[in-house]
Amino acid sequence: MMEPLFLKSYFQAKIWGGRKLETEFGYELPAGKIGECWAISAHPHGPSTVLNGPLAGLNLAEAYTQHPEYFGNPKSKVFPLLTKILDAEASLSVQVHPDNDYAEAHEHELGKTECWYIIKADPDSYLIYGHHAKSRAELADWINQGQWEKLLRKVPVKTGDFIYVPSGTIHALNKGILALETQQSSDTTYRLYDYDRVDQATGQKRALHLQQSIDVTTVPFKQPRLNIQKKQLGASEITSYVQPPLSPFFSVWQWDIHGEVIGQHEQGAYTLASVISGNGSIKVDQQVFPLQKGQHFILPAQISQWILDGNMQIIASESTEN
Template sequence: MMKQLYHIEPVFTEALWGGQQLIEKYGYQTDLANIGECYNVIAMPSHLDCTVTETQEPLSHFYDTHRELFNCDTEIMPVRAAMSCTRAPMSVQIHPDNAYAMAHDGRLGKPDGVYVLDGEGSVVFGHFARTRREFQSLVEEQRWDQLLRYIPVKAGDFLDMPFGTLHALGAGLTFFEFSQNSDLTYRLYDYDRTMLDPKTGKPRVLHQEKVIECVNIPDAERKPALQKAWTTKGCEIHELHNEPGLYTCGRIDVAESGTYKREEFYFLTCIEGEGTIQDTYIKGGETVFVPCHYGELTITGTLSLTYVTYIKP
């Protein structure tokens, strides 16, 4: 199959904590009222699956039938990327590791990273319990102020969230999430909200027993991750996370023109500005797929892009 750039169409879901910020910022077309997630890259058949514009295939099928464009040996397309906005706080939650997730839910776990695009506030990022028994007691007694660890965040911060990290994004944030290709979340606490979940039409389900089994204990004090940054060939590059076998991600800023190259496949999402990649126009909110071994890309315009890719372990 010819190596070209491919547009990836997003998938939207509602959430109790969602809002209209992504629609207002990027002009997305959707009838959903409170956008929780805009999945820019996801490939989960019969669940959440982006469409490849040029071939009109679900991304999962595109991966299965065009492996030469990925040079990747994972059973499913390995990475995921999504934008979210929070009108209200997200539930306090974790993502399990692969072994636990497969044994209990038949799916992969979801280590992820959150890059704050806009806003500032506080997030739940870890906990204070020293033992699993103490964690369970604090949950049963609903002593959330003694259990949950909060830290301040602002635009430009990156939060690395390995398997089992207790977390919850606060209200008033817009952020980009990178992860393994999964959508598995265990909720611990949802602030006693009584509204129905727009995804299911039912009260939100909690998974407290699973969280107690999977949460990292003891939990080290956490803060936003350090970022590697360098400038080359007109591109200012910020490497946010690099973990072979899981996901690698970052940000590319271009002021007028630049060139970028890597050997792995990758997805680029425009988060600010507009311009062209090769001869392909891209504006805020849009995503393109770049096949492996594509060669050097010429990027023209004033724009910021995120990238997500997979490096073999």
Template sequence: MEPTLYPLKFKPILKDKIWGGPKLRDALGKNASDKAGESWEISGVEGDISVAENGFLAGNSLQDLAEIYMGDLLGDSIYERFGVEFPLLIKFIDAADFLSVQVHPDDALARERHNSYGKTEMWYIVESDKGQLIAGFNQELDREQYLQHLIGGTLKEILNFEAVASGDIYFMPAGRVHAIGSGVLLAEIQQTSDVTYRIYDWDR
């Protein structure tokens, strides 16, 4: 019989980004630089699998723990569906500047092209300093119209910008063009995937 589970804490996986800022350190108390863009709180993404940092299980990876505790850790139905692959990636994001305008594939396309899950996301706005985000387009478009704007350098004219406030919640399904804007600190819950198609990066 395995020892009883207890509330687990995992070591954050910090990632500096060109658009990152100091809020992961200053607002959330992370041991992060002033260009830290992401803190992955729990991850089963290959190459970035979380490691427990408290109690007698400290030092064990999330995958190791799933192999040992199976449904007791993940829930029986989740274990039956995903096995030891933890299905969620939970992170904090500090955007001192706009992230790239991007889109993620759904499960079917991601499986076909990348042998991966798709990437549907949910955002909770922790702090907003006159922050914005982009969610889809501001008008109906067909493929030809979209490509004309993309090639012609006028993509910003058709993007849907929204002001955000602390406490706002956004659902970003796979396939929706989006970007997090400057001045936003948010928590993100997403599928276990790191597949991103970048459309526009503000001429950086």
């Protein structure tokens, strides 16, 4: 009998992190400033672990390589996506990520296109998103001179917003934001600016990557044009945030569940899901599994249909690279 793969998260300490992952989601955190919950991850820097069923005890990378049938027998050698929850108690570094070609050549891993669903944002929160340079020479000049006020775009953000961040986009979450991130499975980040912070663990400033940042930044900045679509299913609502061709690596939805909703994916697809508020259940093949805020799971390719019930909000994604 096929069932969802429920996952145990991996937590990352960060200089900018806090404790909201504990207070908001009830996670048992290690001591210190915890910035990231790697919720659905097969990346070697923090793999999540399967909690139930025949694959229990395997980390997601092992499950993906040893049991490809759960994932539609994919072509990709590595699990392509990574779902995180980020707690920006302080501002993250101003950064940019490479595309697949640059990352493969220089870092031997995937590039990093990502997106954020803003779970919670303090009043007057903002992002760094894009830049004002008109040419690569101007970009390099402003970066090397530290002309951050001239270079960086600041964008207000509030609870419930969705932001798509293609590779090559200068960006940063700023303090007071809790976000769910869907991204390619990559841990490559090039920092332009880190507020001259000193890492207390090392006594040193964190490394910057100015030349790499200049190399990979898209110039001039181009604002992605999202085509967000909403569909009513009784009292429930499904919001489609990104799909191909805009997003070549993943599709992302928000499921606002109020009562029963039948869900399905295309043959050979598998779905990643994170419950970000409320509670309810999912029914698969006459089995009912309770769901609550903070749970993360994968619906394997063999599950063609399921029934969600309750009052909850779920962010779901699928790889579009199979």
